[in-house]
Structure formats: C-alpha cells, structure tokens
Amino acid sequence: MDILLQEVGYSYAKDTPFEKRALTDVSLHIPSGSYTAIIGHTGSGKSTVLQHLNALLKPTEGSVMIGERKIEAGVKAKNLRDVRRQVGIVFQFPEQQLFDETVLKDIMFGPMNYGVPEEEASRRAHELVEQLGLPPEVLTKSPFDLSGGQMRRVAIAGVLAMEPDVLVLDEPTAGLDPRGRREIMDLFHRLHIQKGLTTVLVTHSMEDAARYADRVAIMHNGHCVVTGEPEEIFSNEEQLGDYRLEPPRTIRLQRKFEAKAGIKLGAISLTEEALAKNIALALLEGRDSE
Amino acid sequence: MMEKMIFGRFIPGNSIIHQMDPRAKISFVFVFIAIVFIANSAVTYGILLGFTLLVVFLSKIRLYFLINGLKPVFILLIFTFFLHIFFTREGDLLLDIGFIEIYEEGLRQGIFISVRFLVLVFITSILTLTTSPISITDGIEVLLGPFKRVKLPVHELALMMSISLRFIPTLMDETGKILKAQMARGSDIGSGPMKERIKAVVPLLIPLFVSAFKRAEDLATAMEVRGYRGGEGRTRYRQLDWRFVDSLSLLVLAGLAGMLWYFRV
Numbered sequence: 001m002d003i004l005l006q007e008v009g010y011s012y013a014k015d016t017p018f019e020k021r022a023l024t025d026v027s028l029h030i031p032s033g034s035y036t037a038i039i040g041h042t043g044s045g046k047s048t049v050l051q052h053l054n055a056l057l058k059p060t061e062g063s064v065m066i067g068e069r070k071i072e073a074g075v076k077a078k079n080l081r082d083v084r085r086q087v088g089i090v091f092q093f094p095e096q097q098l099f100d101e102t103v104l105k106d107i108m109f110g111p112m113n114y115g116v117p118e119e120e121a122s123r124r125a126h127e128l129v130e131q132l133g134l135p136p137e138v139l140t141k142s143p144f145d146l147s148g149g150q151m152r153r154v155a156i157a158g159v160l161a162m163e164p165d166v167l168v169l170d171e172p173t174a175g176l177d178p179r180g181r182r183e184i185m186d187l188f189h190r191l192h193i194q195k196g197l198t199t200v201l202v203t204h205s206m207e208d209a210a211r212y213a214d215r216v217a218i219m220h221n222g223h224c225v226v227t228g229e230p231e232e233i234f235s236n237e238e239q240l241g242d243y244r245l246e247p248p249r250t251i252r253l254q255r256k257f258e259a260k261a262g263i264k265l266g267a268i269s270l271t272e273e274a275l276a277k278n279i280a281l282a283l284l285e286g287r288d289s290e
Numbered sequence: 291m292m293e294k295m296i297f298g299r300f301i302p303g304n305s306i307i308h309q310m311d312p313r314a315k316i317s318f319v320f321v322f323i324a325i326v327f328i329a330n331s332a333v334t335y336g337i338l339l340g341f342t343l344l345v346v347f348l349s350k351i352r353l354y355f356l357i358n359g360l361k362p363v364f365i366l367l368i369f370t371f372f373l374h375i376f377f378t379r380e381g382d383l384l385l386d387i388g389f390i391e392i393y394e395e396g397l398r399q400g401i402f403i404s405v406r407f408l409v410l411v412f413i414t415s416i417l418t419l420t421t422s423p424i425s426i427t428d429g430i431e432v433l434l435g436p437f438k439r440v441k442l443p444v445h446e447l448a449l450m451m452s453i454s455l456r457f458i459p460t461l462m463d464e465t466g467k468i469l470k471a472q473m474a475r476g477s478d479i480g481s482g483p484m485k486e487r488i489k490a491v492v493p494l495l496i497p498l499f500v501s502a503f504k505r506a507e508d509l510a511t512a513m514e515v516r517g518y519r520g521g522e523g524r525t526r527y528r529q530l531d532w533r534f535v536d537s538l539s540l541l542v543l544a545g546l547a548g549m550l551w552y553f554r555v
Contacts, residue, residue, distance in 0.1 A: 016355055017301050056470045081476060097471035099496035109493065113476030144500065158475060211309045 001067040001086060001165045003030040004054055005224075009061030009073075010048055010171075023047040025062075028217055028223045035192055037209035037230075039218030041244045046170075046202045047092070049219065053168050053200060055080045067165075088164030092171045094155035098143040099117045102155050103129070106143050108160040121161065128157040131181060149180050156184065160191070166198040167191070173208075185212060190233035206248040210234055210270040214256045219241050232268055235268045250275045299359075299459060300422045306535060307349040308420045310430030318543055319417050325547045331555040335405045342409045342547055349420050349427060360422055365412050367404055374400035418455075427452035428528060431521075434488035445521025453509070461502065468497045 002204050010023040023045050029054075030036050039048050052064050061070040066087060071077050088110075091097070100260045107125035112118065112129040129139055132153040138146060141156055156172065169188060173181035188214050203209055209216055210230050217227040220243045226233060234240070234247050237255075246252070250269045258264055263282050264283035269275035302308075306417040329335050346353055357364075378396030385392040416427070431448035438444050470481065472493045485539075 016358070017352070051470065054474060056473060078481075081478070084474055084476060089471075091467070091471050092473070094471065096497055096501060097468060097475070097493075109477070110475035162475065257356045 002032050002065070003063040003067075003087075003166065003198075005049070005052065005059075005111050006061070006065070007062035008049075008052060008059040008064060010052070011060050012048075014060055018048070023059075023222045026219075026222070028224050028227065028266045030198060030200060031198055031215075032198050034215050035201070035213050036206075036215045036217060037201045037203060037213035038217045038219060039203060039206065039209050039245060044219040044243075046050045046219050046223040048222075049224070050089065050168055050170050050202050052198070053166070056084075056088055056089070059230075081114065083244060085162060086164055087166040087168060088162050089158045089168045090156055090170065092174055093152075094154075094159070094172070095148065095151035097144075097158070098151060098155055101142060102140055103143050103146070103266075104139040106154060107157045107161050110158050113276075114162060116162075124161045125157065128160055129154075132157055132187065148178055152176060152180075153184070158213060163195075164197075166200065168200045168202075170202045171204065172201075173205075188212075206234070206246060207250070210248040210250065217247070220244075230270055231268050234270065254278070291393055293554070299419060301351060301419050302422075303350055303420065305348060305350040305420070307345065307416065309535070310420075310539060312421050312425040312534050313432055313530060313532065313537045315417055315421055316426065316429045316433060318539055319413055321540075321543055321547075322328060322413055323410060324466065325410060325543070325550060328547065328554060330402075331553065333553045334404055334550050334555075337546070338409050339405055342412050345416055346412060348418050351395040351416065351419055356412065356419075360411060360415065367407050370407065371400045371404045374403055422451050424528070426455065428526070428530060432530065433539055437438035445524070449521075455500075457505070461498070461507075463497060464501055465494070468494055 005026055006030045008023055008026045009021075012018070012020045012022055026045070026049060028049070028240050037123065048057065050148060052059060053066070054067065055064070055077060055112070058071055058077060059073045061073045061201075063070055065071075066083050067085050071083075093179070099108050100109060104122065104125050107122040107128065111121040111124060114272050116124075126136070129136060134153055135194070136149060143151060146154065152172075158240065160167075167188070173184050178183065185208055186220055188199065188201075191197055192212075199217075201208065201213060215227065216230050216233045218233065218240075225243060226239065234251055237247055237251075240247055247255075248270065250272055254265055254269045254275055257279060261282075263286060265278040265282050267274070267278055269278050304440060309329065329338050332336075343353075346356060357555060374390055375396045376390065378399050379391070379393055381393050381395035381398070383391060384394055389482060402511050421429075427448045431444055434442065434444045434447070472490065475493075477490045477493050481487075482490075
C-alpha cells in the first residue's frame with residue numbers, strides 16, 4: 001500500500017499559547033513494498049511524521065494519501081478504522097500499552113477490535129509468540145509479570161497480530177540489549193520479505209537504517225530534506241554532517257581503513273558482512289597485482 | 291483534546307499578575323472566593339464579572355484560550371444552569387410548555403449561579419496559569435506556616451501539592467500517548483457507540499495507573515538518593531518578595547468587597 005505525504009505541515013496545540021510547529025512542507029512517498037528508514041536528529045519531526053501514516057494526527061496543512069484514502073487538512077475525517085487496521089504502528093516503548101489480564105488476551109485485543117474471530121486471533125497469538133522467541137507459557141501469564149524485554153515482544157506481537165499491510169516502527173528496539181535488538185530487527189526484516197509488507201522504520205541508529213532499509217529519508221527541523229537509496233545517502237558524509245548525523249560504523253571504519261591502507265574499496269559497506277567482503281576483495285586484488 | 295486542557299498548567303509571562311508574590315495571589319483568591327458570596331443582585335454580579343475580566347486582561351492571557359481550555363467546566367455549568375431553571379418554582383411563571391415550567395426566580399438563580407461559578411473558575415485558573423507550581427507551593431507553605439504549631443505537616447502538604455501539580459501535564463501527555471497506542475490497535479475512545487467508548491476506558495486506565503505508580507516509586511527513590519529528609523531545617527533557594535503591587539491588590543480586593551456590600555440588595 002502506497003503512502004504519500006503532500007506538502008504536509010503540522011503544529012501541535014494549534015491556536016493556543018503552546019502552539020509548536022513540528023512539520024513544514026513535508027513531501028514523502030513511501031512506495032508499496034519498500035523498507036523506508038526515516039532518520040534525523042532528536043526533535044527533527046520523525047515521530048510526528050510517523051503519526052500521520054495512520055491518521056493518528058491529521059495534517060494542519062497539506063494532505064496524506066494512505067492507500068486509497070485521502071486525509072486532508074481542514075477536512076473532517078471519519079471512520080479511520082480501516083486505515084488504522086492496514087497501518088500498524090509499533091510505538092516507542094510499546095510495552096506501555098499492555099493492559100489485559102493475560103498475554104494471550106492482550107495480543108488478541110487488536111485483531112478482535114477489528115472483527116477477527118476469536119479462534120483466528122488466538123491462532124495468530126500462538127504463532128506470533130513462537131516467532132518472537134517467547135516460551136508458550138507466557139500466554140497465560142499477566143503481561144506485568146514479564147521482564148522488560150519480554151513485555152516489548154508481547155507488545156510487538158499485539159501489533160503484528162492485526163496483520164497490517166504497512167508496519168510502522170518507532171525506535172522499536174530502544175532500551176533493549178544488543179542481542180535482543182538484532183533478533184527483533186531481523187524478525188521485522190523477515191516479515192517484511194515473507195509477507196511483502198511495506199515497512200517504515202523511524203530510528204536513531206544509522207546502522208539499522210543502513211542494514212535493513214532500501215530507501216532512506218532524512219528529517220531536519222521539521223522538513224524532509226533528502227530521500228534516496230542508502231548507498232548514496234550514507235556515502236555522502238558531508239551532507240549527513242549538515243544534518244548532524246554520522247555515517248554508520250561500518251562506513252566510518254571503511255574510511256579509516258582506506259586512509260590507512262591507501263586503497264579505495266570497490267563499494268560502500270552498509271553492513272559488517274559487506275565491509276568484510278569488500279576488504280577481502282581489495283586485499284585479494286592487491287595481492288594479484290603484485 | 292488533551293493539549294487544550296489548562297488545569298494546573300502554567301503559562302510563563304511577565305504581566306503584572308505574573309510578577310505578583312504568590313502569597314498575595316493565593317490570599318487574593320481565597321478572599322475573592324469568600325467575597326463572591328456577598329453578591330446577590332444583577333448589579334453586584336455584573337461588578338464581579340467585570341472585575342474578573344479586568345484581571346484576565348491584566349494577566350495578558352487570551353480570553354479565547356481560557357474559554358477553550360475550560361470547555362469541560364462549561365458542561366457542568368450548563369448542567370447546573372438547567373437544574374436551577376427546571377427545579378426552582380418561585381416568582382412569576384415565564385414559560386409553560388406542558389411538562390416544562392420555567393419561573394422567573396429559576397431563571398434568575400440559574401444566571402446568578404452560572405456567573406458565580408464562571409467567576410470562580412476564571413480567577414482560580416488565572417492563579418495557576420500565571421504562577422509556577424513551585425511558587426504556588428512556596429506561597430502555601432509560608433501562608434500555612436502558623437499551623438505548624440498545631441503539628442500540621444505543612445511542608446509535607448505543600449510538597450504533596452507541588453508534586454501533584456507538577457505531574458498533571460506529565461500524566462496528560464502520557465494519557466495522550468497511550469490513547470494513541472490503543473487507537474492504533476482499534477480501540478477508540480473518541481468515536482463509536484457509547485458502549486464501545488466505555489469499553490475503551492479500561493485499556494487506557496490500566497497502563498496509566500501502572501506508569502503512575504512506577505513514576506511515584508522512581509520519584510521516591512530519587513528523593514531518597516538525594517538525601518531528602520522533610521522540611522526540618524531546610525533552607526530556601528527561592529526567596530519570596532512582597533512588593534507594593536501585592537499590597538495594592540489586596541487593597542483593591544477590599545474595595546471590591548465594599549462595593550459589593552454597598553450594592554447588595
């Protein structure tokens with residue numbers, strides 16, 4: 001499902017002394033099936049953009065097209081349930097939304113709100129708990145008895161259980177240990193490919209953006225300043241610096257290596273694996289030419 | 291919706307009202323609440339309303355914003371207004387449509403009570419809007435000082451107050467966040483039939499309580515760690531400063547009381 005933001009502007013608490021402009025003239029196209037990373041410095045408007053993707057916030061200027069549905073500034077939008085079912089959001093610290101007596105009921109809450117029959121919802125819950133690497137016993141426990149990492153996974157399962165077409169992730173791994181981060185990010189990537197989801201990842205982590213995304217958008221001071229492929233965005237260090245961002249670790253290491261060894265690697269390394277391969281290739285080439 | 295609520299909010303500014311000493315403002319509000327009950331006629335209520343609007347004007351807070359922020363209060367206001375209209379049976383009969391009979395006295399009472407309510411809500415809102423929670427607490431602590439003699443835990447009361455005031459906006463923001471998260475999961479408190487809306491309260495309240503308790507615990511720990519031991523022997527960093535405007539404001543209030551007394555029927 002395509003999402004298209006056209007000249008979107010948004011002010012919080014409009015018409016009060018607390019009015020605060022968050023977005024100005026943001027145009028962004030999220031093509032169906034893409035994995036888009038939205039990166040930017042703190043306070044750049046990333047999270048505000050994200051909430052427009054399923055009409056939790058309505059633009060105060062411009063319009064947002066979500067699939068066939070158009071949400072326009074100044075026009076009352078009714079019956080947004082369909083939109084919200086199709087676009088699932090995993091918020092920052094999603095464990096805060098847990099409330100039900102048992103994990104099972106909590107995961108079933110979303111799908112049942114959207115009219116999925118009980119057996120089907122329960123089936124999805126069982127399946128997701130397994131996919132997320134949780135032991136099946138947790139289903140009968142209270143979500144408040146789980147550890148922080150487990151709560152996070154349950155909350156994510158609660159969103160995935162709605163089987164959205166578009167999955168929007170707001171720093172889904174903030175505060176998790178490195179291994180948990182990797183597992184969850186890999187899971188999202190697997191789902192993205194298996195189910196042909198459209199994924200939007202809002203993140204501070206350039207490494208995650210470089211590793212998983214096929215498109216990157218940079219937000220700066222409420223504007224969407226650049227969009228493009230990760231290779232071109234992350235190889236342009238100067239531009240990243242302008243927006244107070246750093247290239248991912250792998251590229252920083254690649255640059256250091258290039259400077260020290262005096263060789264230029266063939267391609268930009270977005271992941272550790274790619275970096276290792278690029279270095280190996282360069283070294284092989286160097287040996288062959290000797 | 292949440293961001294328009296103004297209970298317990300503080301809007302920084304530098305109007306005369308903002309600059310007043312919190313002790314003066316708090317005493318002013320309490321005396322004013324008492325004075326309001328002197329009024330009993332159209333003229334006196336008119337004076338009260340005029341005076342209140344003057345205070346709003348001096349505080350440089352936009353009337354529109356104030357009215358918008360107090361919308362929930364108006365529902366209560368309208369409710370009491372109609373209660374008076376329908377249930378007071380004195381004076382001349384003004385209107386009679388079958389089961390509804392409206393009497394002159396009912397209408398009068400309805401209007402008076404509404405004005406009284408409005409004036410009280412405005413003045414108390416102006417107090418919290420123009421005074422930071424910290425100054426309010428400082429003021430209350432000093433004003434209640436004499437009661438320490440009878441073992442009233444004044445400092446603790448003031449602290450409790452400032453903590454609750456401090457956390458109103460935080461809890462509001464949190465409510466908004468959880469509301470959105472649940473909306474994204476298809477539970478919408480803002481639309482749909484009444485039954486659905488009531489059902490949607492549980493997924494909102496439980497997470498809110500959980501996080502409020504967690505916050506309280508964190509706060510207690512943070513205070514403990516910094517060696518908080520209550521008010522005994524505690525010195526103040528912020529000193530209160532009573533100036534001419536403060537005395538003047540109380541004089542004006544006395545004048546207002548006199549005027550109301552004079553015009554009272």
